[in-house]
Amino acid sequence: MTPHTDPPPPRAAHTTVIGLMSGTSCDAVDAAAARITHDGTALRLTPLGMVSEPYDDELRHALATALPPGRTTLADVCRLDTRIGQAFARLAVRADRELCAGRAELVASHGQTVFHWADGGRVHGTLQLGEPAWIAEATGLPVVSGFRTRDVAAGGQGAPLVGLIDRMLLSGRPGVPAALNVGGIANATVLTPDGTPAAFDSGPGNALLDAAARHFTAGRLDHDTDGRLAARGTVHRPLLDRLLAEPYYVLPAPKTTGRELFHSGYLRTALDAVGPLPAPDVLATLTRLTARTIADALRPFGVTEVLASGGGTRNPALMAALRQELGASVRLRASDALGLPSAAKEAYAFAVLGWLTLHGLAGNLPRCTGAAGPRVLGSITPGRRPLLLPDRPAEAPATLTVERAERAERVEPVEPGPLRPR
Structure with missing residues (x-):
C-alpha cells in the first residue's frame, strides 16, 4: 500500500513590476523595479534596483511655467502630457533592460501631478499628466495609471495614496x-x-x-x-x-x-x-x-x-x-x-499599488483618504498582447515584507506569461 503524502504547497506566484514616479518637485522621473510575491495574506517585495533621469531643460521649464501660479493653455497641456509620457516610457524601457533583464511584466505609472483641486478641506479633482499609451507602446507591457482619481471620485482626498x-x-x-x-x-x-x-x-x-x-x-x-x-x-x-x-x-x-x-x-x-x-x-x-x-x-x-x-x-x-x-x-x-532605499520608496509603493490593481484588489485606505470605501485604483492600458487578468486572490494581503535580492533572480529564465509580449 502506497503511503499517503500531501501534495507540495503551491509555489507562491510572483510578478516583476516597474514603478514609475515623479513627485511634486517636478524635476525627474524615478523607476524602481521589484519582484512582488504573493503568499496568502503576505506580500514580499524584492527590490531589483532603481534608475532615475532628470527632465530635460526644455521640458522642466515648460512644466514649471505651466504649474501654479502660472497660466497655461490646452495646447500646453497636450504637449506636456505627451512629452512627460514619452519621458516615462524611455525610463521604463531602460529599467526593464537594466534592472529586469527584459522580463518585466507590468508597469505602474504615477504620472506627474500638475494640479490637485483642493478647496475648503475637500478635493474635487486631480490631474496627473504622462499619457500611459506611450509607455505601453514603448515597453509592450500593460500599464496601470491614474491611481488618484478613483479615490477622489469616491469622496477621498486622493492623497497620500501610500497609506x-x-x-x-x-x-x-x-x-x-x-x-x-x-x-x-x-x-x-x-x-x-x-x-x-x-x-x-x-x-x-x-x-x-x-x-x-x-x-x-x-x-x-x-x-x-x-x-x-x-x-x-x-x-x-x-x-x-x-x-x-x-x-x-x-x-x-x-x-x-x-x-x-x-x-x-x-x-x-x-x-x-x-x-x-x-x-x-x-x-x-x-x-x-x-x-x-x-x-x-x-x-x-x-x-x-x-x-x-x-x-x-x-x-x-x-x-x-x-x-x-x-x-x-x-x-x-x-x-x-x-530595506527600501529612501530615494525609491514611493516608486516601490506605486509598483505595489499597480500589482493590487492588476489583481482586482483595493489600493486605498478610506480611513487615510476619507473615501467612501475601498476602491480598486487606476486604469489599465494593455500592452502588445491581449490582456488576461490574473485571478483575484481569495484574501487581500495584510503585510508587506522586503527581501534582499539575489543577483541570480534578475537573470532567471522565465516563460512569457499572459502579461508579457513575445
Whole structure:
C-alpha cells in the first residue's frame, strides 16, 4: 500500500513590476523595479534596483511655467502630457533592460501631478499628466495609471495614496511607528498601537525651499544642494511666525495639499511682508518651517519612530532640524532600515499599488483618504498582447515584507506569461 503524502504547497506566484514616479518637485522621473510575491495574506517585495533621469531643460521649464501660479493653455497641456509620457516610457524601457533583464511584466505609472483641486478641506479633482499609451507602446507591457482619481471620485482626498502600503510595512513594529516622505510636499502615515492608521500631507517638504533657491539664484539653482545655504543662515522669527499662521496646518486629517498652495508666489507674498532678508536666513527659516510642521502633525499621535524617505532625506540641515523638532524620544531613520532605499520608496509603493490593481484588489485606505470605501485604483492600458487578468486572490494581503535580492533572480529564465509580449 502506497503511503499517503500531501501534495507540495503551491509555489507562491510572483510578478516583476516597474514603478514609475515623479513627485511634486517636478524635476525627474524615478523607476524602481521589484519582484512582488504573493503568499496568502503576505506580500514580499524584492527590490531589483532603481534608475532615475532628470527632465530635460526644455521640458522642466515648460512644466514649471505651466504649474501654479502660472497660466497655461490646452495646447500646453497636450504637449506636456505627451512629452512627460514619452519621458516615462524611455525610463521604463531602460529599467526593464537594466534592472529586469527584459522580463518585466507590468508597469505602474504615477504620472506627474500638475494640479490637485483642493478647496475648503475637500478635493474635487486631480490631474496627473504622462499619457500611459506611450509607455505601453514603448515597453509592450500593460500599464496601470491614474491611481488618484478613483479615490477622489469616491469622496477621498486622493492623497497620500501610500497609506495602505505604509500600513502593511509598519505592521508589527513596536510603539507608534510613522512612515514619512519628504518630497515637494511632506506626507506621513502613522500606525497607532491598536493598528488604526492615519495619513495626511503635513505641508511643504521641499517645495518652498526649492522656490527660494530659484528666487535667490535667478533660476540658476533648483534647490539648496545639501542644505548648504540653510546651514549658514539664522531662522528669522517674524517670517517663521507668518508662515506658521497658514490655516492649512490646523485642518484635521485626512487632508492633502500641493503646489497649488505652496508655490513661488506664496513665498514671495510672505517675503514682501517682512522685508528683504539674506538668502541663507530665508532658507534656514523654510527648513525650520518644514521640520516644525512635520513634527507638529506627528506629535498628537505620540509617535516613537519615524522612517523617512524622499529627496528631503538628502538634506542634512533639514534632517537635523527635524530630529531636533521631534525630540530625543523619537527615533528618526531612513526607510533603508526597512530595506527600501529612501530615494525609491514611493516608486516601490506605486509598483505595489499597480500589482493590487492588476489583481482586482483595493489600493486605498478610506480611513487615510476619507473615501467612501475601498476602491480598486487606476486604469489599465494593455500592452502588445491581449490582456488576461490574473485571478483575484481569495484574501487581500495584510503585510508587506522586503527581501534582499539575489543577483541570480534578475537573470532567471522565465516563460512569457499572459502579461508579457513575445
